[in-house]
Amino acid sequence: MLADGWEVAPSPPGACADPAGLDALRWRPAPVPGTVAGALGEAAAGRDLDAEDWWFRCAFDAEPAAEGEEVVLRLRGLATIAEVYVNGALVLESESMFAQHTVDVSRLVRGANELAICFRALRPRLAEPRKPRARWRTRLVTDGNLRFYRTMLLGRAPGLGAGPAVVGPWRPVSLERRRGWVLDSVRLRAAYDGQGTGRLTCGLAARALSGAVLPARLELAIAGAPSRVVTVDPVTGRGEAAATLPDVAPWWPHTHGEPTLHEVVLSGGQDVAHRGRVGFRRLQTPGDLEADGLGLQINGVPVFARGAVWTPGDLR
Numbered sequence: 001m002l003a004d005g006w007e008v009a010p011s012p013p014g015a016c017a018d019p020a021g022l023d024a025l026r027w028r029p030a031p032v033p034g035t036v037a038g039a040l041g042e043a044a045a046g047r048d049l050d051a052e053d054w055w056f057r058c059a060f061d062a063e064p065a066a067e068g069e070e071v072v073l074r075l076r077g078l079a080t081i082a083e084v085y086v087n088g089a090l091v092l093e094s095e096s097m098f099a100q101h102t103v104d105v106s107r108l109v110r111g112a113n114e115l116a117i118c119f120r121a122l123r124p125r126l127a128e129p130r131k132p133r134a135r136w137r138t139r140l141v142t143d144g145n146l147r148f149y150r151t152m153l154l155g156r157a158p159g160l161g162a163g164p165a166v167v168g169p170w171r172p173v174s175l176e177r178r179r180g181w182v183l184d185s186v187r188l189r190a191a192y193d194g195q196g197t198g199r200l201t202c203g204l205a206a207r208a209l210s211g212a213v214l215p216a217r218l219e220l221a222i223a224g225a226p227s228r229v230v231t232v233d234p235v236t237g238r239g240e241a242a243a244t245l246p247d248v249a250p251w252w253p254h255t256h257g258e259p260t261l262h263e264v265v266l267s268g269g270q271d272v273a274h275r276g277r278v279g280f281r282r283l284q285t286p287g288d289l290e291a292d293g294l295g296l297q298i299n300g301v302p303v304f305a306r307g308a309v310w311t312p313g314d315l316r
Contacts, residue, residue: 002060002115002173006032008039010052013121019085022055022116030056033172035079036119037164037316044164044316050122050156054167057116062175065106068211070178073115075101077171080151081120087113096150097170109175119167122149155315164315181208181215183273184237188264190278194300198248198280200264202230206237215268222264222278224248230266250299251279 009025016022030039036054037044065071075084079097083090086108092101126143134144141157154161187203200222208214218230220241230241249260259279266274282299286292296303 002058002175003032004058005060006030006034006056006058008036008168009055011055013051013053013124016053016055016118018090019055019057019088019114019116019118022057025055027057030168032056032058032169033077035164035166035168035170035316037167039168041316047164048123049163049165049167050126053121054119055116056119056169057114059112059114060175061111062109062113064110065177068179068209069106070104070182070209071106071109072176072178073101073103073105074174074176075103075169075171076173077169078117079119079166079168079170080122080149081125083118083120085116085118097152097166098150100171105175115173117169122151122165122167125149154311160309161311161315166315178209180212181206181268183266186266186274186276188276188278190262190280192248192250192280192282192299194282196247198245198250199242200225200245200278201240201242202228202264202266203240204230204232204238204266204274206232206239208237218266218268218273220264220266223262245280248280251281253298253303256298256301256303 007027008030009027011025028039036049073086073091077097077100078094080095082094084092084103086105087110089108091103091105094101126145130145130148134147138144140160141153146153146156152166155163155165183204183206185205189201191199202220206214214232214234214237216232216234218232218239220228220230220243222243222245225243225245228241228243230239232239251260252258261277261279264276264278265272284297286295296305
């Protein structure tokens with residue numbers, strides 16, 4: 001985890017095209033994961049954090065990638081228009097604060113390293129004309145063009161969460177080393193027939209690193225059912241499997257029962273490759289909207305979805 005030694009500094013929009021001129025900025029310590037407002041404290045009050053570029057940087061030591069090893073940078077959340085540089089090289093551009101990224105930096109990592117992340121000013125981009133124009137103007141947010149960006153409205157909605165805006169590496173940043181083979185993606189889907197039987201399907205994509213061989217089979221284990229073998233294609237690295245669970249405990253909203261979750265483990269030999277949890281439920285809506293109206297059934301039971309609004313007490 002890269003959580004220590006971070007600094008943050010503002011700059012006028014576009015003034016620093018890359019990390020070359022960062023030493024001239026005025027830096028202050030910053031928490032990561034965290035936000036600009038969290039670093040500024042009370043100084044963030046009344047300041048438009050979307051009107052400036054914000055640079056985060058940290059120095060870290062790391063051994064260069066060994067033979068057959070992959071070094072990846074994991075960024076679990078960047079708010080919002082972000083550029084990521086490792087030792088001066090641009091490795092990632094992102095425009096969604098909700099996306100997670102894994103970047104191979106094996107060729108860039110050396111003994112002493114610098115990671116710099118620039119969060120570009122959102123305000124100038126909101127001022128640009130965009131199409132299509134909105135049919136209905138909202139009063140929820142300060143700028144209707146926010147609909148074009150995958151970012152949090154809290155902090156930009158005067159009547160709901162006035163500020164400060166959430167800007168920065170708000171989720172953890174880490175450096176990871178991989179050997180042998182890795183799972184690039186895992187997809188778990190749980191279904192419930194409403195009569196007590198659950199079905200779990202698993203799809204995955206695996207990749208062998210230099211000098212390694214993909215396992216021919218992986219084991220899919222879920223509590224309450226026999227283990228299943230996932231056969232991995234040696235060429236594509238893809239594999240699929242399914243498991244049926246009789247008399248499975250279904251997932252319910254807490255108002256109607258127990259929100260039961262079942263642990264799923266995907267392993268290769270003694271090594272756990274992936275661990276997750278799934279809930280078995282069946283969602284249904286009335287067949288005819290005009291005749292039956294809006295409705296929602298969970299496991300065959302009608303449920304009235306009341307909705308809720310939650311705002312954190314401090315957006316910093």
